[in-house]
Amino acid sequence: MTKTDLSRFNNDWYQPGGALKKLLWYFCNVLVLKNHLWFHGASKIALLRLFGAKIGKGVVLKPGVSVKYPWLLSIGNHTWIGENVWIDNLTRVEIGSHVCISQGALLLCGNHDYKKSTFDLMLGEITLEDGAWIGAKSVVSGGVRVKSHAVLSVNSVASKDLEAYSIYRGNPAEKVKDRTIRV
Amino acid sequence: MTKTDLSRFNNDWYQPGGALKKLLWYFCNVLVLKNHLWFHGASKIALLRLFGAKIGKGVVLKPGVSVKYPWLLSIGNHTWIGENVWIDNLTRVEIGSHVCISQGALLLCGNHDYKKSTFDLMLGEITLEDGAWIGAKSVVSGGVRVKSHAVLSVNSVASKDLEAYSIYRGNPAEKVKDRTIRV
């Protein structure tokens, strides 16, 4: 059987940003964004914008949030990013308006080609459309579009698109029912 | 289809404690309770009691534990709270005696009414009866009673009551077998 050889892994093609910008952001992420003592969300949002994130109005950002590359992140209006949410956006993540990402959730853009001995890096953009709700400790995999007002339940894993106004649960997440919203 | 509007979210009715007490506890939680360098569990328990937690004797509290509001927490005797356990008790959490909560588990009292456009906050008390075991990285949802000596397996999600002397697994957790205890 063919074996993997991680010494031959090569992601030189992957250039998500300048070295200095990445280094500076790395420390800002650790010292400010993830810092629980720095609980003032508005200043964290300002810092994310300074590094290129597009963030609308009325966004709530809780302590402990980690963002890989702000310049690959956009967030609409009145969206909530919960405590300890991990946005591991090796590539673009687009979050709509009125989205809730609950505590401990992970947006996971990176993957590896397990069919290649070189274990190549694979990237997939993530899109969370308006009104979506990503439950606590759940995971959205790269390439997934969570459509309008879809819900991913607690500790579930979305590895394919979630249909609009639908509620999903499990690993892999399966649709369990429709979401009907009253006024 | 009706859309959610998080700008209309209103939890003014939710008053879990005075602003000063909440602020003081927030920093105590980050600087003392969650602090891995502060590994002396007894002093953390004393601090929790100072903020109103009812905690029995012989309780073991590991580093990295996070508690939202100590005054809404009660713990019996000889109970273990493992490393990095997250007690997100927006409302009352009652933990019995001889309970084990393993590392990385989450007690999640908060929820949202996904059927309302205003995404109203919903709270559910959590009760862990004597002898229960909450496995590593598992989640107990609000409103759930884990009955006497029930077991929730690693990385599982309890979203309804767990019957006594029964072992549950999965997301949502289903009963897989009885728990029989020899002397």
Added chain:
Amino acid sequence: MTKTDLSRFNNDWYQPGGALKKLLWYFCNVLVLKNHLWFHGASKIALLRLFGAKIGKGVVLKPGVSVKYPWLLSIGNHTWIGENVWIDNLTRVEIGSHVCISQGALLLCGNHDYKKSTFDLMLGEITLEDGAWIGAKSVVSGGVRVKSHAVLSVNSVASKDLEAYSIYRGNPAEKVKDRTIRV
């Protein structure tokens, strides 16, 4: 029904290392290994070796990694340990070459005998053979051997051995397909 009595828990037989060595490592783990500001992996690997870990060449160690006892850890060549990976090696963990442990995964050697009122500690060694991939936020339980080039998917739980060149998913993880590697 018989009840558990955690006051009678006794793990005096468990002597994983000298008290001073354990204390020193505890602080090294918190201050250096887990420290996100200390992002220089090579010095962390040197520190692990100083405390008895056997680690090959070309190993990549990301920030936020936690290791319980380095002297019970061995890692081959060109293996990657991802961000926030938690190696809770109460007993021996053997990791082969060209293994990838993705971010947030947990190797969980400890367990308890839930059939005994004294809730005895039970330990199980973990072996990850060459070319294995442990997905993000997944858990490997004690006593499990992940055989050559097996894959455990995101947020899954391996509670029994994983067969070689096979892909597993879920809680408990079940085989979903073969892994075929092209050159």
